Amino acid sequence: MTNSALGMIGLGAMGAPMAHHLLAKHGTLTITGRRPQPELVNSGATWVNTARELAANVDAVLLMLPDLPQLEEVLSGEQGLLAGVRDTGLLLMIGSTSSATGVRELAERLATETNGLVRVVDCPVSGGEDGANAGTLSVMVGGEKDDADLAATLLAPCGNPVHLGPLGAGQVAKACNQMVVSATILALGEATVLADRSGIDLEKMWDLLSGGYAGSRLLDSRKDKLVSGDDSPSGMAKYMVKDLASAAEIAEATGTNTALLPTLRAAFDEIVASGLGDQDIAVSRRFVAER
Known part of the structure; x- marks a missing residue:
């Protein structure tokens, strides 16, 4: 259990079972997406209509999206994540399998645009749908130590998160x-x-x-x-x-x-x-x- 409020975007074949594990362990989880998630809501997750509303209610968000272009779509715009970031900041946990260079460039840009309010760790996973369902994924974490330690605590219900080095190490x-x-x-x-x-x-x-x-x-x-x-x-x-x-x-x-x-x-x-x-x-x- 952690005091950090957690949100999640990307509730597909991998993301949905991961969300169930996160909800069961942490007790709360705020979610949004393109399609309703009645099973998660019935299990106790909080549904919000936009990424902006999600960011306004959480301290950290796990993004299980295909790649960085899809992540950029979720970040930008009037209803995007960046529009809802609170003064206490937001930790983005990028679960996509993406370019290590691209992740580092994104983190630098977000730090500049938000005056350091948005921090980034990368946390791609391995183990497939069976690992996501069983909660036995290998979670590869890269980032600053404090942020990586928080990400590891938050993601532990999904498997075995290990901090491997600086940002991009997970990728x-x-x-x-x-x-x-x-x-x-x-x-x-x-x-x-x-x-x-x-x-x-x-x-x-x-x-x-x-x-x-x-x-x-x-x-x-x-x-x-x-x-x-x-x-x-x-x-x-x-x-x-x-x-x-x-x-x-x-x-x-x-x-x-x-x-x-x-x-x-x-x-x-x-x-x-x-x-x-x-x-x-x-x-x-x-x-x-x-x-």
């Missing part, structure tokens, strides 16, 4: 996470096609291999989809294009000559170009099979 960690996820799901897709075309029982094979070095949480969560060929969306493949672009930006900024990252970017660009971007990342099986 760097998430980019690293997405490099591993994209490489793994592509390998799983290719291996599934090879095994299937060789007459191997896919379910038996992945059950067996999951107990060895090929095992991973990603395999555990996507095994059924890979075996059945069901790539109905949970985590859409098209978002990986943005995430890997952020990783490439970090690689350039740090002078890192990556070997695998260009191949991953080319593969996911091809997935989107072939019309499969709206499918789950387990579409890697179909993508490989149809190449």
